[in-house]
Amino acid sequence: MSGNITYSINIGTADVDDAGTDAAVKIQLIGEKGKSPEIPLDKAGNDFERKDFDVYKVTIDDIGDSKKVRVFHDNSGIAPGWCMGSLSIGWRSADDRQYQNWWPELGWAKAMRFAQHGPLGETTVQGLWLASDEGGTDKTLNLQTTG
Ligand SMILES: [Ca+2]
Numbered sequence: 001m002s003g004n005i006t007y008s009i010n011i012g013t014a015d016v017d018d019a020g021t022d023a024a025v026k027i028q029l030i031g032e033k034g035k036s037p038e039i040p041l042d043k044a045g046n047d048f049e050r051k052d053f054d055v056y057k058v059t060i061d062d063i064g065d066s067k068k069v070r071v072f073h074d075n076s077g078i079a080p081g082w083c084m085g086s087l088s089i090g091w092r093s094a095d096d097r098q099y100q101n102w103w104p105e106l107g108w109a110k111a112m113r114f115a116q117h118g119p120l121g122e123t124t125v126q127g128l129w130l131a132s133d134e135g136g137t138d139k140t141l142n143l144q145t146t147g
Pocket residue numbers: 018019020021078079080081082
């Protein structure tokens with residue numbers, strides 16, 4: 001019997017211009033024993049705004065240790081491009097009751113910084129763009145526990 005596991009999905013949005021999104025964001029966890037459904041990440045209030053840290057609790061069938069995470073959105077809303085600044089996935093495994101916390105390497109993303117009177121220029125931030133002009137709105141990332 002596999003049972004259900006509750007995952008904590010912890011997502012930061014980067015602190016640069018246009019980082020936020022109002023698109024419908026979904027996540028899919030890919031584990032050693034299977035895949036989760038595509039899970040909408042939506043809670044009360046405005047999700048995924050610049051500099052926000054959003055936490056979602058999702059309960060799904062046990063898929064074993066999570067190996068990959070797919071994050072994607074529907075590109076809806078104004079300026080839907082989203083710069084995800086951090087992502088971690090925590091859960092308590094069904095068998096050993098140990099708490100695990102895994103995350104993907106997001107790398108560095110190009111971004112613009114703006115001052116009150118105009119652009120300051122291009123910069124790089126830790127994160128990953130999910131944007132149609134930055135390699136797409138659907139990305140699958142390998143999860144790891146260290147590094
Ligand atoms: Ca945006």
